[in-house]
Amino acid sequence: MRVLINIIVGVKWLFCIFSVLIALARTFRLPAVNNIPASVVSFVVMVFLLSWLAEIILRPKFTLQVFMQFFGEVYLFICNLKKKPNNNSAIEYSLPFEDEWLVVNGGIDKENSHSWDIQAQRYAYDFFITDKHCNSYKENKYKLENYYCYNQPILAPADGVVVEIGNRCRESNIMRFSLLDAYKKDIRGNYIVIKHEDEYSLIAHIIKDSFNVKVGEAVKRGQLIAKCGNSGNSSEPHIHFQVAAGSSFFASNSLKINFKNINLKLAQDYANKYKRKPTSFAPDGSHISRGFFASNKGTSCQ
Numbered sequence: 001m002r003v004l005i006n007i008i009v010g011v012k013w014l015f016c017i018f019s020v021l022i023a024l025a026r027t028f029r030l031p032a033v034n035n036i037p038a039s040v041v042s043f044v045v046m047v048f049l050l051s052w053l054a055e056i057i058l059r060p061k062f063t064l065q066v067f068m069q070f071f072g073e074v075y076l077f078i079c080n081l082k083k084k085p086n087n088n089s090a091i092e093y094s095l096p097f098e099d100e101w102l103v104v105n106g107g108i109d110k111e112n113s114h115s116w117d118i119q120a121q122r123y124a125y126d127f128f129i130t131d132k133h134c135n136s137y138k139e140n141k142y143k144l145e146n147y148y149c150y151n152q153p154i155l156a157p158a159d160g161v162v163v164e165i166g167n168r169c170r171e172s173n174i175m176r177f178s179l180l181d182a183y184k185k186d187i188r189g190n191y192i193v194i195k196h197e198d199e200y201s202l203i204a205h206i207i208k209d210s211f212n213v214k215v216g217e218a219v220k221r222g223q224l225i226a227k228c229g230n231s232g233n234s235s236e237p238h239i240h241f242q243v244a245a246g247s248s249f250f251a252s253n254s255l256k257i258n259f260k261n262i263n264l265k266l267a268q269d270y271a272n273k274y275k276r277k278p279t280s281f282a283p284d285g286s287h288i289s290r291g292f293f294a295s296n297k298g299t300s301c302q
């Protein structure tokens with residue numbers, strides 16, 4: 001089933017690109033397109049539509065999430081037009097792991113953000129464990145066990161109550177050409193949502209059945225809650241951590257996470273390794289940004 005879904009999704013995107021190119025070429029009346037028989041154009045569009053239909057039939061819940069994400073963003077856009085949201089978290093958080101991890105994605109401004117255009121994930125972070133040269137695995141990159149952060153403890157980032165756990169995804173495979181494994185039931189993979197007063201933290205891509213806590217249980221800052229994995233929309237094992245103003249993953253404003261008692265150390269090889277511009281962030285004591293090694297004060301550093 002995994003192979004079949006990956007083939008169908010691959011065909012869908014390929015023929016989606018062909019369809020868009022043909023549409024653009026026709027719009028701008030490029031002469032080469034006039035020579036393509038109408039039957040070929042129909043074939044391209046039909047393959048795209050049929051592969052999309054097959055994808056919807058084979059993974060309906062995931063497809064529904066894609067639409068929910070879109071409509072959640074529309075909802076937030078309209079709400080935020082009426083009232084400018086407060087984007088700052090009022091709670092102080094700890095990093096949700098032991099020792100030192102690399103902040104690979106995330107920041108508090110557009111340039112460094114995890115995904116600025118997705119309001120619900122604007123201030124999210126992706127954390128990897130790497131060596132000092134920012135390598136996140138040893139030897140064979142297609143084996144999850146070879147990633148330094150795989151199966152490592154995930155800790156509660158602050159005191160709170162567990163309000164939601166998702167635990168129905170197997171691990172995603174590491175794919176070639178930086179593609180994402182299409183075989184998944186949830187964008188988040190396995191995840192946990194913790195309520196901290198009026199804010200909600202979410203940690204995603206957890207290993208199935210690795211949860212140490214249950215829904216309704218009170219957790220303490222630093223408590224072991226699960227293990228880091230590669231479930232859901234994940235290119236390699238990592239922790240995705242975000243805080244939002246509401247419990248809905250798709251329709252809540254993302255909050256700038258206010259960290260307390262953290263160490264930050266610039267990762268010299270980050271920009272080269274991840275083909276990104278060096279971070280423009282200047283540490284201010286409570287926020288973090290991509291391109292830094294981060295740890296909670298009092299935990300050992302590599």
Ligand SMILES: [Zn+2]
Pocket residue numbers: 105114124125126240241
């Ligand atoms: Zn992420």
